[in-house]
Structure formats: structure tokens, C-alpha cells
Amino acid sequence: MPWGRILTAMVTPFTADGKLDLDGAKKLAAYLVDHGSDGLVVAGTTGESPALSHEEKIALFRAVKEAVGGRAAVIAGTGTNSTAASIELSREAEALGVDGLMLVVPYYNRPSQEGLYQHFKAIAGAVSLPIILYNIPSRTGRNMEAATTLRLAEIKNIVAVKEASGDLDQATAIIREAPAGFLVYSGDDSLTLPLMAVGAYGIISVAAHVAGDKMQAMVRAFVSGDVAGAAALHRELFPLFKALFITTNPVPVKEALQMLGLPAGPVRLPLVGASPAEKEKIAAALQAAGILPAG
Numbered sequence: 411m412p413w414g415r416i417l418t419a420m421v422t423p424f425t426a427d428g429k430l431d432l433d434g435a436k437k438l439a440a441y442l443v444d445h446g447s448d449g450l451v452v453a454g455t456t457g458e459s460p461a462l463s464h465e466e467k468i469a470l471f472r473a474v475k476e477a478v479g480g481r482a483a484v485i486a487g488t489g490t491n492s493t494a495a496s497i498e499l500s501r502e503a504e505a506l507g508v509d510g511l512m513l514v515v516p517y518y519n520r521p522s523q524e525g526l527y528q529h530f531k532a533i534a535g536a537v538s539l540p541i542i543l544y545n546i547p548s549r550t551g552r553n554m555e556a557a558t559t560l561r562l563a564e565i566k567n568i569v570a571v572k573e574a575s576g577d578l579d580q581a582t583a584i585i586r587e588a589p590a591g592f593l594v595y596s597g598d599d600s601l602t603l604p605l606m607a608v609g610a611y612g613i614i615s616v617a618a619h620v621a622g623d624k625m626q627a628m629v630r631a632f633v634s635g636d637v638a639g640a641a642a643l644h645r646e647l648f649p650l651f652k653a654l655f656i657t658t659n660p661v662p663v664k665e666a667l668q669m670l671g672l673p674a675g676p677v678r679l680p681l682v683g684a685s686p687a688e689k690e691k692i693a694a695a696l697q698a699a700g701i702l703p704a705g
Contacts, residue, residue, distance in 0.1 A: 417449040417485065418450050418618040420450045424677075425675055446626035451614055454544070464498075471508055475507060488512070491517050493532050511539050515544065520552050548576075556587075569591070569592060569593065575597075576598060581605055595610065596614070607632075616659060617651055620663070621650060624646070664677055665683065
């Protein structure tokens with residue numbers, strides 16, 4: 411720690427018939443690290459973790475670690491809505507040599523705030539790796555309140571949170587009261603700069619798949635004190651940030667990667683590909699950002 415300010419929540423490449431594409435994952439991981447990513451989060455929301463088997467996740471962690479482990483942090487998405495299953499996967503990921511874990515708020519079973527605390531505490535106690543908590547109420551059906559995050563931040567190996575609640579007040583409360591060294595990452599590309607303005611450390615990004623260099627430039631400009639330059643880059647990228655969420659993530663970003671000739675493949679059911687109208691909007695946003703040639 412720290413792993414860097416731009417961590418890309420990497421898609422999971424599949425073959426045309428829906429099988430795990432480990433060669434594609436290695437190529438994509440290398441591309442991302444070459445283009446602005448300080449580290450990669452593997453098998454998170456953008457990686458379609460609910461559609462991956464336990465064995466596929468392990469194979470994916472291993473492949474990405476082999477591809478970029480000497481150059482960038484590899485963070486394994488090992489959180490599920492089962493504490494026991496999360497502990498098992500986290501221990502296996504640790505044995506593979508990943509650099510850290512990301513643990514999502516348990517989805518569907520809607521635990522209380524005390525349940526959230528006990529879930530994350532149990533996983534943290536079972537491993538020695540540093541942990542990023544992941545709060546995304548729109549996916550999980552449960553918001554992890556600032557008080558719960560701050561309580562968990564007192565556990566030695568819980569070192570950061572990815573805040574995708576969209577609530578700047580909640581993120582500010584965490585930043586204001588967290589112990590020294592505890593990091594807050596934005597979970598929304600469009601809120602990267604606003605959250606950094608109140609003390610967030612960086613972004614766990616979707617857009618960095620296709621705009622990593624520009625996002626790195628934006629973050630570096632802000633950190634160096636060039637707020638106007640950072641704001642100009644934020645405004646330039648804002649339409650792309652929104653286009654990559656016109657339908658369920660990771661559908662748009664996988665379409666964008668395919669337009670750029672990068673490994674991605676289809677999404678797995680129950681997700682389906684973008685509609686023709688959505689593809690047009692994604693292409694237009696890439697062109698407007700200077701990432702995809704016009705026409």
C-alpha cells in the first residue's frame with residue numbers, strides 16, 4: 411500500500427462461445443497497465459463476478475498476476491454474500507500471491523450494519539492481505555453507513571473503501587473521520603474529481619479501460635495543484651463517463667473495448683449485449699473523447 415490512484419475494475423474477457431478467455435485477460439491486463447492503470451481489480455462487478463465460478467476466479471487471478479504482477483497491483487475480488495465462501499476464496503487468492511482483496515457488501519441477503527461489520531471482520535481475520543471494502547447499494551440492496559465503514563477502518567488490514575454510493579456527504583464523513591492512512595476510492599468515474607476535492611485518494615474505474623491515460627493525466631493534474639487543468643479533463647471525459655453506464659455495467663465498456671479491438675468478448679447471461687442505439691451512443695462518446703476515429 412498504496413497501490414496507486416487509478417485502479418481499473420477489469421472486465422473478464424470471454425470467448426465468442428462464452429468461455430473464460432485467459433489469454434485475452436493477460437493481453438488486456440498488460441494493455442491497461444501500459445495505459446494509465448496503477449493496478450487492476452479482478453472479478454469485481456465489472457468483471458461479472460456473479461457469473462464466474464470459484465475455479466474461474468482462481469484461474470483469472472493467477473493469469474492476471476502472471477501478466478502484470480511485476481508492474482502493477484493485482485486486487486482480487488473475493489467478496490460474496492456468503493461469509494464462509496468469501497473466506498475460502500480470499501485464502502486461495504492470498505496463496506496465489508495477489509496484492510490485496512476487494513470485498514463487496516453482501517448482496518441479496520440484506521444484513522444489518524452489525525451483520526456487515528461481523529462479515530468483514532471475519533474475512534479480515536482469516537487473511538493477512540490488505541482489504542478494500544466495496545459499498546455499492548444500487549447492486550447490493552444495502553448501504554454500508556459511514557459509521558460502519560469507520561468502525562471497520564480500525565481493523566489493521568482493512569485499509570480502504572470503494573465508495574459507490576453516489577453520496578458525497580457519506581464519503582466526506584468517512585474521509586473526515588477515518589484513521590490516518592485509510593483511503594477512500596471513488597466508485598463512480600464521474601465523481602472522481604469531486605471526491606478527490608474533499609480528500610478521496612483515487613478511483614476504481616470502468617472508464618480507465620478506454621481512457622486510462624487521460625484519467626491519469628486528470629488525477630496527476632489535480633494532485634500537482636493544477637485544479638483548472640484537472641477540471642477541464644473532467645469535463646472533456648464526462649460524456650464518456652455517462653455513456654459507459656447507459657445500460658448495465660459492464661455491457662457498454664465491453665462494447666467499447668470491442669470497438670477498439672481489445673479483448674473483451676460478450677457478456678454472460680443474464681446480461682445481454684448493447685442495442686444498436688446504445689452502440690451508436692458509445693461510439694459517439696469514444697469519438698468525441700478522441701479515443702475512436704470518426705467514421
